[in-house]
Amino acid sequence: MVQFRNMNTSDVEHVSRFISMLNQSEESHIGYCGTDHEEIAHSLLEDVTDVSYSESFVLAYEDDKLIGVLGFDADLDHHCAEIWGPFVNTDRWDLVDTLWSKMVEQLPKEINALSMFPNKKNVPVIQLAERLAFQKTSEQAVLKFQRADCGKLIEGGATELTESYYSEMIQLHDHEFPGTYYSGQQIIERLNEHRKVFVIKNGMDLSGYIYVEAEPEFGEANIEFFAVTESERGKGIGGRLLTAALTWLFAFDTIESITLCVNASNDKAIQLYKKVGFQHVHDLCCLDKEQ
Numbered sequence: 001m002v003q004f005r006n007m008n009t010s011d012v013e014h015v016s017r018f019i020s021m022l023n024q025s026e027e028s029h030i031g032y033c034g035t036d037h038e039e040i041a042h043s044l045l046e047d048v049t050d051v052s053y054s055e056s057f058v059l060a061y062e063d064d065k066l067i068g069v070l071g072f073d074a075d076l077d078h079h080c081a082e083i084w085g086p087f088v089n090t091d092r093w094d095l096v097d098t099l100w101s102k103m104v105e106q107l108p109k110e111i112n113a114l115s116m117f118p119n120k121k122n123v124p125v126i127q128l129a130e131r132l133a134f135q136k137t138s139e140q141a142v143l144k145f146q147r148a149d150c151g152k153l154i155e156g157g158a159t160e161l162t163e164s165y166y167s168e169m170i171q172l173h174d175h176e177f178p179g180t181y182y183s184g185q186q187i188i189e190r191l192n193e194h195r196k197v198f199v200i201k202n203g204m205d206l207s208g209y210i211y212v213e214a215e216p217e218f219g220e221a222n223i224e225f226f227a228v229t230e231s232e233r234g235k236g237i238g239g240r241l242l243t244a245a246l247t248w249l250f251a252f253d254t255i256e257s258i259t260l261c262v263n264a265s266n267d268k269a270i271q272l273y274k275k276v277g278f279q280h281v282h283d284l285c286c287l288d289k290e291q
Contacts, residue, residue, distance in 0.1 A: 001062070002061070002062045002067070002095060003057055003060070003061045003246060004056060004058055004059070004061075004098060004099070004102055005055075005058070005071075006054055006055065006057065006059070006062050006106075006290045007053050007054055007057035007058070007071070008054055009054070011059060012041050012045060012053070013037075013041060013043070014066055014067070015040075015057070015059065015069055015179050016037040016038070016040040016041040016044065016065070017037045017125070018066050018069055018223075019033055019040050019069060019084075019085075019087050020035055020037040020040055020194060022033070023035050023087070024186060024247070025122070025283065026121040026122065027089075027119075027120045027121050027122060028087065028119075028122055028124075028125075029118070029119035029121070029122055029282065030084065030085060030087070030116075030117060030118055030119070030122070030125070031117035031118070031119065031142070031261070031282070031284040032082050032083075032084055032117050033084055033142045033177070034220075036218070036219070038218065039218050039219075039220060042218060043058075047072045047073065047076070048071075048074075048187045050073075050075060050076045050077075051072070051074040051076075051106075051108060052072040055104075055106055056071045056072050056073070056074060056106060057069065057070070057071030057072075057084070058070050058071065058099055058103045058106070060088070060092075060095050060098075060099055061104045061118055062092070063137040066167055067088065067089045067095070068086065068087065068088040068089065068092060068095050068096070069084075069085055069086070069087040069088075070083075070084070070086040070088075070096075070097050070099040070100065070102075070103050071084045071085065071103060071241045072084065072103065072106075072107065072111075072113060072114070072267045074107075074108060075112075076108065076110050079110050079111055079112045079113060080111060080112070080114070080133060081107065081111050081113075081114055081115070081117065081118055082114075082115050082116075082117070083114055083115065083116045085099075085125075086092070086099055087102070088124075088126060088127070089117050093110055095122055096124075096128060097155060098276070100128070100132070102284070107291070109229055111133055111291060112290060112291045113287050113288065113290055113291060114134070114288070114289045114291060115246065115286065115287065115289075116129050116134060116285075116286075116287040116288075117136070117140075117284055117285070118284065118285055119138060119283070119284055119285075119289070120139070120283040120284065120285055121182065121283075123186065126131045126285060126287075127290075129287045132182040132287060132289065134287040134288060134289040135287065135288055135289065136285055136287055137287070137288050138263055138264070138285075138286045139263070139264040139265070139267075139283060139284065139285055139286070140261045140262065140263060140264055140283070140285075140286060141261070141262050141263075141264045141270055141282075141283055141284075142259060142260070142261055142280075142281050142282035142283070142284060142285045143259070143260055143261075143262065143270070143273050143278035143279060143280055143281065144254070144257050144258065144259045144272070144278060145246060145257060145258045145276070145277055145278045146257050146278055146279070147255070147256050147257065147279070149277045150246070150247070150250050152162055152277050153243045153246060153247055153276070153277070154243065155239025155243065155247070156200070156239065156241070156243040156244055157200065157234075158198040158199060158200050158210075158214065158239065158240055158241055158243070158244030159198065159199060159201075159244075160196060160197070160198055160199075161191075161197035161198065161199050161209065162198075163280070165199060165201070165206055168205070168206040169184060169187075169197060169199065169206060169209050170183075170184030170185055170186070170187075170188065170230060171225065172206060172208075172209060172227055173187065173209070173211075173225060176225075176227040177225060179223075181211075182211075182224070182225070186203075187224075187225070190213075193211060194214045194215065194216065194261075195211075195212070195213045196211075196212055196245075196248060197209055197211045197212075197215070197240075198210050198212075198244040198245055199246070200237050200240055200241060205229075207228060207229055207230060207232040207235075207237050208226065208227060208228035208238065208241055209225075209226060209227060209241070210223065210225070210226035210241040210242065210243045210244065210245045210246070211223075211225045212224060212249060214249055214252055214255065216249075216252040216253075216254045217229060217240075217254070218254075218255040218256060219255050219256060220255070221249040221255050221258045222258075223242070223245055223258065223260050226238065226241050226245075228262070229242075238272050239275060242273070242276045243276060246258065246276070246277075258266070259281075260273070260278075261284070264283060274290060
């Protein structure tokens with residue numbers, strides 16, 4: 001007999017390993033979630049905070065065996081939630097409607113938009129999303145750079161951002177990324193030993209910047225933003241900025257690879273990443289629904 005219940009603290013390790021196992025296959029891969037069980041556990045404990053995992057994740061057990069997981073990561077300020085899953089054993093996909101119903105019952109009334117991020121090869125989740133009236137808003141290419149390819153990087157002359165260029169960096173960032181999750185000023189305030197901005201200058205003017213974050217304790221790193229001023233584009237500056245960021249990130253021994261998403265229609269960006277040494281590894285679908 002199948003039993004459904006909320007997740008609790010003692011489930012975190014088991015659930016993290018279950019998600020990790022299924023997320024390693026493109027046919028059950030969800031883009032919001034990683035493949036390292038320790039990273040997944042950390043995200044559940046530290047990142048799923050607006051609504052705790054104990055109130056946002058539903059588990060399905062059969063004979064004390066975990067066979068399904070579905071949950072959401074809520075952002076109450078923006079009235080939206082990212083759906084984690086469904087992660088269900090292939091032979092028990094018949095449970096998915098019940099899992100979904102039980103999860104939806106727990107959505108706070110403030111949530112009026114849901115998003116899903118399945119791999120294009122995750123056909124069961126894409127079909128579920130279509131049945132639930134989700135709409136595809138974009139396709140994203142996932143690219144990865146491996147530590148083994150560091151030897152191919154050629155020093156590009158970027159330097160770490162100094163205070164004298166704060167205002168130019170803020171202006172460029174806010175112009176290129178208006179209304180995004182970090183303003184230029186917020187990036188400056190976040191800078192520390194694991195969060196850096198690298199820049200390339202043309203005389204006294206800023207040609208471009210790149211903002212990156214490292215989480216060496218989990219072997220993770222993110223290239224968050226980078227931009228080149230319009231007058232300096234087409235001169236190889238983007239590649240030089242990426243090279244500086246990658247060189248710094250791989251100075252952390254625990255980081256073995258760096259993964260990023262880019263809109264699949266942005267051919268210029270994809271070609272730039274590939275030129276530096278990134279490999280195309282996944283294609284994902286962004287699916288959204290108004291509640």
